[in-house]
Amino acid sequence: MKSPSVEIISDCFIKPEIITEETNKPTYLSPWDYCMLSVNYIQKGLLYPLPKNQDQFNMTTYLDDLKSSLSTTLTHFHPLAARLATRKLENSPSFVVFINPENSPGARFIHGKVNLTIDDILGPNDVPLIVQSFFDHHKAIDHDGHExxxxxVQVTELVDGIFIGCSINHMLVDGSSFWHFFNSWSEVFNSKGQNGKFSSFVPISRPPIIERWVPPGSDPILSLPFTHEDEYIDRPxxxxxxxxxxxLSSASLSKLKSKVNLECNTTKISTLQSLSAVVWRSITRARGFPADQEVGCRLAINNRGRLSPPLPQNYLGNSIQALRHTTTAGELLDHxxxxxxxxxxxxxxxHGDKAIREYVDSWVKRPFVYKMNQFFDPKSIQMGSSPRFDMYGNEFGLGKGLAVLSGYANKFDGKVTLYEGRDGGGSMDLEVCLLPENMEAFESDQEFMSIVNGEIDI
Structure with missing residues (x-):
């Protein structure tokens, strides 16, 4: 039997409701942004149930409200409605990539429909492949943002639910900025006045800081020393x-944290560090490496509060690094x-101000772009996203979401994505991507499954 596919019902572009002189200015990029030129877009979204009283719910009206509130939100987040542009430097092989609002039709808005139920999506053990079709820009890399x-935004109707998925160019946002935008859009949606309109004049609670950070003393307009895109484009x-x-329940994670800190005779090790340690061990065990094989764990870390002076949490852009830790498989599993x-x-x-500035200064001297086929190596794991992001606070008039799901983007063998748990209270959801033979071993790993099943012994 042929599996259902998403039917595209409509497709349009949304511009900021209010265009100002600031809106029309180009935005130049930071070293952290430039690194992402060959990375996939960030693709995240939420699955919602249809309202129980569907007689009072009109899909056309709902889509109009989403579009209007998006236009209002883009007044604050105007770079998201632009395009990328490249300018060659005179008498130099280098070029500048920047965010260019000129001649852009705006952000894209798609309405799709699929003959599937919520249970079809959330029922299977594995995330169904069809979920990747709930997002636009499938397999696109950030450089494609020139066109x-x-x-x-893609809004996909299910038989009994609605999925709202966002694909945002990773040169413009990291996880913090992605969810900052999503939270702000939800906030605007919920502010609908009695006249049925969304006001651009009502301030949002967390206005974004648009101007990008570059290290003091550096040219505010940074460039890349390449002569052809083949030198930096590497499609995953x-x-x-x-x-x-x-x-993972909050009770189980609390037990894990207590166990780890007891073993280390400290109270300083976080829940996330404790969980990352277990996941690293369990995936390494599932992969069956020899004892002398070097293995790694990368942790995505937010630099905003670690700089001195710190960047505002509302800073719109990338401010992340991946800290890599290495040891051998034998050392990892014997301890x-x-x-x-x-x-x-x-x-x-x-990882503080000194380490961050050394990294950025080295990039300014020798600029580079992440090549994902090299960045994700099959002997390491990468822990991405954060359970601290407010995901289930985005309701869009449909109540609390049922699940956070992601698209095709930036998934490799050993990629682990952390989400806020729907139950709150410190619970987490863990999205794990592995080769089929390794997943089979991982999902029966006793150490990891004891956390899933709440059977940790302290």
């Missing part, structure tokens, strides 16, 4: 993966989980 919209081509979401968690904790604790 493609930098933000694309991951193998066929299995993708599962594991639900207890506390030993591993302490290693991760020390790396995070030592």
């Amino acid at each position: 493609m919209s930098l933000l694309s 081509n991951p193998p066929l993966l299995r993708e599962r979401i594991f639900h 207890n989980v506390g030993w591993v968690a302490r290693m991760l904790h020390e790396g995070v604790a030592n």
